[in-house]
Amino acid sequence: MAVSALEFGTMVDRLRASECVFAEDEAALIVDTARDAAEIASMVDRRVSGLPLEHVLGWALFCGLRIAVDPGVFVPRRRTEFLVAEALAVTAPGAVVLDLGCGSGALGAAIAAGREVSLYAADLEPAAVRCARRNLAQWSGSVYQGDLFSALPDQLRGQVDVLLSNVPYVPTDEIRLLPPEARLHEPHVTLDGGADGLAVLRRVVAGASEWLTDGGHLFVEMSEQQAPVAAAVMRAHGLSTRITSDDDLGATVVRGTVTPGVERAAGTPAG
Template identity: 50%
Template sequence: MAEDRVVARLRSAGCVFAEDEAALLIKETAGPDDLERAIRRRVAGEPLEQILGWAGFCGLRLAVAPGVFVPRTRTGLLVAEAVRRCSPGDIVVDLCSGIGAVAAAVCARVGGLQAYATELDPIAADCARRNLGDRAGVLEGDLFCPLPDDLRGRVRVITANAPYVPTAEIAFMPTEARDHEDPVTLDGGPDGLDVHRRIIAEAPSWLASGGALLIETGREQVETDLVLLAAAGLAPSVITDDDIDGTVVFGRNAKNVVADRGSVPTEA
């Protein structure tokens, strides 16, 4: 099938980047029948990444399966801020890891980490194992539950791209997300912060002195997140990147920093 015909079909279905998507579908499919099936799936609204079986994220090519959460470009800010705050030998935990995108990108940039990724969905966890290999332990379970208890008080960085879309707003999301990603990966409850509350409440018991909790969030939820971080005893701040529409709230465990490091604690 000629590429211009593929482009026309994708564009008529509302694909903004029809030319790029057409080129990928033609390159990645095995013959006309496979291409036709892929085009029909995309026209029906299925995410391109789920059709291809992989997603590009922070320079990596990551395995994706149907129904899993597809990593967004904005989450690159979460990766960048985690990388800034960890060094070889540190313990790093990625909660709600999905296909392991954040953990994989952090481990690719900082070698020698003792990294763990926790994920509730077995299909996403299987993708994470494929994407992380031996660079991180992938543990199936809810948030902190599957982590070894001896990590308490020793984790340098905790990252989380947890669900933060308010329930009432799910219906207005693009069809790629609304109809083809597990609702559990999107729905954050009435104000979008149900899972954030659980993470923030428990994180201090896992963080090392001077360690950091980093959570991707929405701009309209920042103020509540900062209040929650402060209430949990973490020094709160927010980082934004308008170029990729990224927002991350940051809570630093300042407890015992002076005693442990012999210096006045400062914000990273």
Template identity: 65%
Template sequence: MSVSASPLAVSSIVSTLRAAGCVFAEDEAELIVSTAADHAELASMVERRAAGLPLEHVLGWAEFSGLRIAVDPGVFVPRRRTEFLVRQAAALAGPGAVVVDLCCGSGALGTALAATLDRIELHSADVEPAAVRCARRNIGDGGRVYEGDLFEPLPGSLRGRVGILLANVPYVPTQDVELLPPEARIHEPRVALDGGGDGLDVLRRVTAEAPRWLAPGGHLLVETSERQAARAEETVARSGLVPRVVTSAELFATVIIATRPEPSGN
């Protein structure tokens, strides 16, 4: 149950948040008030937000694809632009699709895809223990979550069976990480942001192994930036997958969809 706050109190919260640099102070105040269980929690939430903690970590959840996804402190916050990747995956997934979500973070992508489709076989993995715990809460009985580096913790029985491989890999070049907003730079795990020298290091590792895990005709979907798209597409093509780039002007999203070719003669 949310706490009851007077208009004067809400106005004070808005002023506090605005002074802390929150651009959408009114909207954030409304969310905080509607989430807090009592006045003590309300005061704590306002204090933490004013101190620079991401709003989603303060609330304990992020809105993603129409769902409330639990997001614990220290866990990567799912971005609205990544909803475009989920929509692309939903359009490609067949009934009962085997789905793997690498670098799953809070498990938002797999959770949203499972909510969109009737039934999928969902396997998610992340190297961060805090993310794995969070993903298990979000996914619940809807799939399995593994702790480990990329494909390493996945059961070998998935090789050659994966129809949809989601890999929301980090793609910020190392030298640009310090240019990110403090909310991300300070409060989200570096491993979820830093993509190496040119931002494509983790993508290279994923595409090197992806063909062995994808079923014939299966699809790998990765998010990248507009300026990295051409190099990312070349990276994917070198693995033997057939890439194409799709974009959303509305969400400022760029996604590479790479398909494992069907055997010749099929």
């Protein structure tokens, strides 16, 4: 959709006045996405009102892919691209990959775009499941609705080679400190990690060994401060661990691996 320099400048001024830091870039994305002048005006109004840019556009750029993101669905963060890179390094062609708590399905999509895999995903939120099904359709991804492992078909038990779970890890008392775009427009269930931020992580780790193959990997994103505790939780359930970080992205990933021949610790029932 083409606009005049004057119209574009007016858009930028409105976005900048509403404290959009990258006003010119956002205006360009809106113009590139909108179909007509009326849609441009509507999108600018919604962005100025505080709606996340990705919800205004209807998509987020993640690992070079345009990922559909509907209102009420967690917006994939650029720092999480590091988790994908770490997972791709150990994902063989034909691997069974599970994106647990998938949101838009961005992690699964990025893995499938880089490897030929058997792709599965699950999320508790109906809006996220609908969104993920659209995003993963081109890779024939199967998306299930339910609470963590309880959503999955039993035949996946013990078959997963790579488990990605970008669990919420913000401590409950710190949600009020998040930017309004996240705090007001994303479901709190996708942000709230409980008192210490690790409540959902503990549930995922407790069930992971039942679903992973021997040599299978679990990848989660944590804060730098939480990572050692998350690794200790994994080791308590019989997983060997590795912590990696990317300073440029401000990202920290914890990997837990099932060591073949090593007895897995019993956890709570999956799901």
